[in-house]
Amino acid sequence: MPEPVEFSLIIPAHNEESVIARCLKTALSGAPDPPGFEIIVAANGCSDRTAEIARNVMPAAQILEIPEGSKTGAINVANRAASHFPRIYLDADVECEYGSLAALARTLKGPEIMTAAPAIRLDLxxxxxxxxxxxxxxxxxxxxxxxxxxxxxxxxxxAALEAVGEFPQIIGDDIWIHTRFPDEQKRMVAQDELGRPVFSIVRPPRTAWQQIKVEARRMIGNAEVKRNYPSPYVSLANKGGGVLGSLRSGASPIDLLVFYAIKMMVRIETRLAKSRGSGVEWTRDLTSRQDG
Structure with missing residues (x-):
């Protein structure tokens, strides 16, 4: 049985009735009894059964029902309700088992480390x-x-949360956090101290069109952060390496052709969204939330 690790897990959730149970059950998978960490589900602007399902699945969790539909607003409310550090933020459609969450928490208790994220496993x-x-x-x-x-x-x-304070009303909370700190204060955790894998499971959109819509929203969010919250820290997110770098990376030419074609369509969709005045809308992918 693993040793309990103290931290707060915050799950902002907007109309996530199809995935919230899976997210919560995965977070407790492999956890000690009692688990030693607190879970806060910040159900924001929900018109479905997200909060009800969360209560049924995990009665011990704090379920906050927030009228306004805002991810960063929900994070701020949950941060005020949380009682432990570090804080781990988990999207409701992403899965991360206790062992990986605990490894992140232990990493964040180390000196001079502000942010940490698990390795990514894509379910395609x-x-x-x-x-x-x-x-x-x-x-x-x-x-x-x-x-x-x-x-x-x-x-x-x-220390990181004290440095950034409240999250602003933006689309890209992750890119905002990523650009608040220098690279040496960030960690990607792929293994714990015993060599066990540390990862979260991400389910991308099922279709290219949905991928384009989601990427366009992400691009708009990134631009919003760069425009309104400039940072002196250079992010690897801005360093794609170009076509030649991509070819040297080992990706196949066909895959790269698809990659850059979708990226081109993302730029077109972004311009169209801005021209329609919908540049700050939250584009939601429902295909990855379907069963089977």
Whole structure:
């Protein structure tokens, strides 16, 4: 039985009735009894059964029902309710077992470490061929290999949260956090101290069109952070290495062709979204939340 580790797990959730049970059950998988950490589900702007399901699955968790639909607003409310450090933030459609969460928490208790994220495991089983090709090339990019920004799961030390304060009303909370600190204060945790794998499971959109919509939202969010919250710290997220770098990375030419074609469509969709005045809307992928 693993030793309990003290931390607060915060799960912002907006209309996540199809995935919240899976997220919570996975977080407790392998945990000691009692688990030693607190779970806060910040159900924000929900019109479905997210809060009800969360209570039924995990009666010991704090379930906050927040009228406004805002991820960063929900994070702020949950931070005020939380009682432990470090803080780990987990998207409701992402899975991360206790062993990985505890490894992040232990890492964040180390000196001079502000943020940490687990390695990413992509579940592409139900994705179409274009999405699989896109992510085959994506995983070879420098920013994906570095993994320090997280993909739906990241943690902050007490010092980090004290430094950043409240989260602003933005789309890209992860890129905002990623650009608050120098690279040497970030960690991507792929193994714990015993060599066991540390990871979160991410399910990308199943279709290329949904991937384009989600990437466009991410691009708009990144631009918002760069414009309104400039940072002196250079992020690997801005260093793709170009076409030649991608070819040297080992990605196949066909996968790269799909990758750059989707990226081009993302730029077009971003411009269209801005022209429609919908540049700050939250684009939600429902395909990855389907069963089977």
């Amino acid at each position: 089983e139900h994705c179409n061929a274009l999405v699989k090709a896109y992510y085959s090339a994506w995983m070879q990019q420098p920013f994906a290999k570095a993994g320090k920004g997280g993909a739906g799961c990241y943690g902050l030390s007490q």
